Amino acid sequence: MPFDIAKFTAAKFSPRTEAIPVPGLGAFFPEGEAPAVTVRGLTGPELGRCKEAAARNRDVAALLEGLLGGERAEKVQALREMVHGPEVPDDIAQRMEMLAIGSVDPQLDHSAAVKLAECYPVEFYQLTNTILRLTGQGRQPGKPGGSGNAPTSGPPST
Numbered sequence: 001m002p003f004d005i006a007k008f009t010a011a012k013f014s015p016r017t018e019a020i021p022v023p024g025l026g027a028f029f030p031e032g033e034a035p036a037v038t039v040r041g042l043t044g045p046e047l048g049r050c051k052e053a054a055a056r057n058r059d060v061a062a063l064l065e066g067l068l069g070g071e072r073a074e075k076v077q078a079l080r081e082m083v084h085g086p087e088v089p090d091d092i093a094q095r096m097e098m099l100a101i102g103s104v105d106p107q108l109d110h111s112a113a114v115k116l117a118e119c120y121p122v123e124f125y126q127l128t129n130t131i132l133r134l135t136g137q138g139r140q141p142g143k144p145g146g147s148g149n150a151p152t153s154g155p156p157s158t
Contacts, residue, residue, distance in 0.1 A: 011141050012141070012142065013139035013140060013141055013142070014139060014140050014142060015040040015041055015043075015134075015139055015140070016040060016041045016134040016137055016138075016139065016140055017038055017039065017040045017041075017104055017134070018038065018039060018040075018130055018134060019036040019037070019038045019105075020036060020037050020038070020039060020126060020127055020130050021034065021035065021036050022035050022036060022037050022120075022123045022126070022127075023035055024120055024122070024123055025037075025120060025123060037103060037105070037106065037108075037123075037127055038103075038104040038105040039099075039102045039103055039104060039127055039130050039131045039134065040102050040104050040131070040134060041102070041131065041133075041134030041135040041136075041137060041138070041139065042098065042101060042102055042131060042134075042135045043139075046101050046102075047098075047135060049097060049101065050094045050095075050097040050098045050101065051094060053093045053094050053096065053097035054090035054091070054093045054094040056093070092117055095113075095117070095124070095125075095128040096110060096113040096114055096117055097110070097113075098128050098131050098132070099113040099116065099117075099124070099127055099128055099131065100112075100113045102128075102131040102134075102135075103127070
């Protein structure tokens with residue numbers, strides 16, 4: 001049976017999501033609420049942005065070393081940390097971007113993703129591994145779901 005390209009291009013898709021229990025982060029959730037973070041799979045362009053985060057990470061390090069050339073290693077490291085933060089492996093830089101893009105509830109910005117990676121590395125990897133798995137499964141055919149926490153528009157004011 002051949003692939004039905006017309007049906008495929010006409011189909012509506014929604015992101016795959018999953019709520020991941022994070023008991024280690026329980027102190028940061030309201031009392032009585034099960035600690036969980038909902039993440040979603042990424043699109044191709046979003047995954048590309050994550051891969052670029054690793055390249056940006058390398059580029060900043062190379063730029064700083066090039067600018068300071070013959071300077072002592074301690075000065076290079078101090079300037080790097082001042083401008084870019086501590087040296088971050090490419091995989092971690094990529095995963096930080098992934099979590100900032102793929103977190104749904106709560107939505108974690110880049111600085112929260114950095115702090116999570118530093119303070120709760122097991123949970124950080126658990127969440128980003130789930131994002132990778134959901135991304136690999138692709139989007140779900142069917143009607144897209146609601147936008148989540150986005151406010152609905154009310155009637156126009158007169």
